[in-house]
Amino acid sequence: MRIPEEHLPYALFKGGLLGQICMKDKSCPYKKFTNSTKCWGYEEGCNDWGNRFLKPECPEKAPYGWVPEGEDQIGQWWLQGDFGYVKSVRDSIQPFCEPETETDSSLYCSENTRFCKGKNLYIDFTRIRFSENTNRFQEDIFREGEIGGHCRLNKNLFTKNGEHKSPLQSWYAELENYRALPFQVPSENHCDIVINKPTILMKLDAGVNLYHHYCDFLNLYASLHVNGSFSNDVEIIVWDVTELHYGELFYDSWKAFAKSGQFTYLKSFEGKKLCIKDFMFPLLPRMRYGLYYNTPLIPGCRTTGLFKAFSKFLIHRLNITSRGPMRNKIRITLLERKTPFRRIVNQAEIVKALKTVSEYDINVVDYSFRDLPFLKQVEISHNSDLMMGMHGAGLTHMLFQPDWASIFEIYNCEDPDCYKELANLRGLDYNTWENDEKLVRGNEVHPKTGDRHAKFANYAFDVDEFMRIVRMAVEKIKRNPSFIEARRKKFERDEF
Structure with missing residues (x-):
């Protein structure tokens, strides 16, 4: 499965499918975990917070109009952004096309066709000309009979689950012409290409923006939980019905999901009839x-x-190396911007002040792909106790930071929720600029409209105020129980 060892008791929960498979398989190396009562939270019978992977925290009461504080507030948060979301997807899955024999096809989808899985899928690409298309997610791509399987179709379910039809919101457009076919899939007469490995078909957001692209990967990871499989021996097909170039700056990320670390574009099957056994x-x-x-x-x-x-x-x-905390220093990484906007005008002065504090190990980095490969960027982020940067996609690197880490969004550029919410979801301490009277905004304007805009400006920050916020973040890191324990474990051998 190639998952962290600490996740094995949860993945092999005794009431779950993977645990049952492992118990029956004599060669399964994880049998010691198959009686585990630990669970992610979405499994049937997994209702005790003491057994679930993690219980969220709600230190502040929600404003009027939400729900009461306490367990109701925690439960709502868990359903919105945690494994409760996975549970809601799993619970809504219904058979859109049911098999009648073991060799038949099947199609199971969640509410609004946002997640689907099945067996023995047939797709006919012989009519489609990818070079003639300019819309990556063209909605009327298939005619009846060009996609389907040998199963009993519940057409009424399809009709009821088309409300979210939209390129990156559901799979309804791709599957609305799925039909029950009169032949078995796969079959020699109807398949030019047969893929036997489990196959993941993906529609992707912007591959040049870490924030948006990692929304792809987070949802893919959640889908592994919905599907109940963590195998990386899979094929990945990017659903794009054009020949347009897709800018992919984070290609190494695919190694987390596919053994090959690669994906195939849909255009590779142009003119062919494709059959997929498990999708x-x-x-x-x-x-x-x-x-x-x-x-x-x-x-x-x-x-x-x-x-x-x-x-x-x-x-x-x-395979990112985790070096753990330093003995007497806090590792601070400042993300430098060399773009025309959102630069720190007095960055040199701020860095000079930071370096006067002996406890701070300061690292200024420019996450440019020309100079620093993505996995090296991830390693730096993972080994940063405090990460600082202006509002921008680079702050998504907080996903790689250790559990005790802190994030300092130096200025949120009047977009206060984006990275604050991401930090809350990840469980990291979040800090940002608090006093606009202690910054100076440049006279830059929006390059297209000519208007002043907070995201299209450069800034100078009061050094003393900057240092105050850093001190505050560092103190919270040092008090974090995860940090204290990690530092103790790393250096206790030297102590004795």
């Missing part, structure tokens, strides 16, 4: 009330097991 259409990055782009989070809460597990999963699968 999954995962959760999408811009779903209504989805994860994490459109998540309507109840205020006052922080920390989710889902985001914490995702972080651990990535670090494990990407």
Whole structure:
């Protein structure tokens, strides 16, 4: 399965499918975990917070209009952004096309066709000309009979679950012409290509923006839980019905999900009839009330097991080295911007002041792909106790930071919730600029409209105020129980 060892008791929960499979398989090396009562939280019978992967915190009461404080508030947060979300997807899955024999096809989808899985899928690409298309997610791509399987179709279910039809919100457009076929899939007469490995078909958000692209990967990870499989011996197909270039800056991330670390574009099957024995259409990055782009989070809460597990999963699968805390220093990483906007005008002065504090180990980095490969960036982020940067996608690197870490969004550029909510989901301490009277905004304007805009400006910050916020963040790191324990474990051998 190649998951962190600390996740094995949860993945092999005795009431779950994987645990049962392992118990029956004589060669399964994880039998010691198969009697585990630990569970992620979405499994049937997993109702005790003491057994679940993590219980969120709600230190602040939600404002009027939400729900009461206490367990109700925690439960709402868990359903919106944690494994409770996975549970709601799993619970809504219904048979859209049912098999009548073991060799038949099947199609099971969640509410609004946001997640689908099944067996023996047939797709006919012989009519489609990818070079003639300019819309990556063209909605009328298939005619009746060009996609389907040999199973009993519940057409009424399809009709009821088309409300969220939209490129990155559901799979309805791709599957609305799924039909019951008169032949078995796969079959020699109807399949030019047969894929035997479990196959994941994905529609992707912007591959040049870490924030948006990691919404793809977080939803893919959540979908592994929905599907109940963590195997990386899979094929990944990117659903794009054009030949347009897709900018992919984070290609190494695919190594966390596929053994090959690669994916195939749909255009590879142009002119062919494709049959897939085991398939999954995962959760999408811009779903209504989805994860994490459109998540309507109840205020006052922080920390989710889902985001914490995702972080651990990535670090494990990407083979990132974890060096742990330093003995007497706090590792601080400042993300430098060399773009035309959102630069720190007096950065040199701030860095000079930071370096006067002997406790701070300061690292100024420019996460430029020309100079620093992505996995090296991830390693730096993972070994940063405090990460600081202006509002921007680079702050998504907080997903790779250790559990005790802190994030300092130096200025949120009048977009206060984006990275604050991501930090809350990840369970990290969040800080940002508090006093606009102690910063100076440049005279830059929006390059297209000519208007002044907070995201299209450069800033100078009061050094004393900057240092105050850093001190505050550092003190919270030093008091964090995870940090204290990690530092103790790392250096206790030397002590004795």
